[in-house]
Amino acid sequence: GDSVTQTEGQVALSEEDFLTIHCNYSASGYPALFWYVQYPGEGPQFLFRASRDKEKGSSRGFEATYDKGTTSFHLRKASVQESDSAVYYCALGPPTSSGQKLVFGQGTILKVYL
Amino acid sequence: DPKIIQKPKYLVAVTGSEKILICEQYLGHNAMYWYRQSAKKPLEFMFSYSYQKLMDNQTASSRFQPQSSKKNHLDLQITALKPDDSATYFCASSQDGGAREQYFGPGTRLTVL
Numbered sequence: 001g002d003s004v005t006q007t008e009g010q011v012a013l014s015e016e017d018f019l020t021i022h023c024n025y026s027a028s029g030y031p032a033l034f035w036y037v038q039y040p041g042e043g044p045q046f047l048f049r050a051s052r053d054k055e056k057g058s059s060r061g062f063e064a065t066y067d068k069g070t071t072s073f074h075l076r077k078a079s080v081q082e083s084d085s086a087v088y089y090c091a092l093g094p095p096t097s098s099g100q101k102l103v104f105g106q107g108t109i110l111k112v113y114l
Numbered sequence: 115d116p117k118i119i120q121k122p123k124y125l126v127a128v129t130g131s132e133k134i135l136i137c138e139q140y141l142g143h144n145a146m147y148w149y150r151q152s153a154k155k156p157l158e159f160m161f162s163y164s165y166q167k168l169m170d171n172q173t174a175s176s177r178f179q180p181q182s183s184k185k186n187h188l189d190l191q192i193t194a195l196k197p198d199d200s201a202t203y204f205c206a207s208s209q210d211g212g213a214r215e216q217y218f219g220p221g222t223r224l225t226v227l
Contacts, residue, residue: 034215043118043204043218044157089157101147101159101170102216 002027004090004105012111013080021075021108023064023090031092033057033066033073034102038087047088051095082112117141118219120205125224127195134181135190135222137205143217144210145169146188148180151221152201160203163188164210195226 007022025031032051036044048057050066050073057064062077073090090105121136139146148160162169166182179191192199202221208214 036218041220043206043221046215046217049215091157101162101172103159104157107156 002031002092002103004092004103006088006090006105006108008108009106010109010111012113014113015081016079017112019075019077019080019084019110021088021090021110023073023075023105025071025073025090025092027092027103030068030095032095033064034091034093035062035064035073035075036089036091036104038089038107040086044089080110080112082114085110085112116220118205118207118217120203120219120222122222123220125222127224127226129195129197129226131195132191132193133195133224135192135203135205135224137188137190137219139186139188139205139207139217139219141207141217142186142209143207144185145208145214146182146186147206147208147216148188148190149204149206149218150201151204157204160190161188192224197226200224200226 003026005024034049035047038044048059050057053068055066064073064075087107089107091102093102094100118139145164147162150158160173161180177193181189202223204221205219206216208216
């Protein structure tokens, strides 16, 4: 079945550091790819998505580029802030149908220190 | 104002009992979902509905039954509760059509003793 792998379980950075969270997927065809962020005590919040090869999604300074060749959708941010501390999830979904499931990665805990 | 309401926020139940988790969305979406998040399996898909019809069911147990009385409601009934059912249950919704992002509610944290 479809799956998503996030390499880092936890990332610790200082403010203004560069962030990379690796996401690789396994799925047939062209799945839609998503990044979500979850703060303590809340539900996951949609960050952005990409639906085709080489498409870049971005929001709040975060970005990721859909790469079908390497089956990746790595999350990057040039300069993190303490307020970015949260759990980040990469997810994939079917390319065209709604009412279908999202498959989430295990999540990456980001802690940003002053 | 919250766009997806889940009630209650916390729920404690005894083994063998039955509970209903409530979800209402005010985003005008036609598709709704349930996910479960526990220490063992983060964010696991359970059900999806579109226009009040079941689209996908990834829950092996019949103890979990979604109920859609209105287009913007999708409740989750859980019977014969077990300690392993302890988790946070998230309701989500999306606009119909295409690879749409899903919007999540705040969750109901269920503890089964």
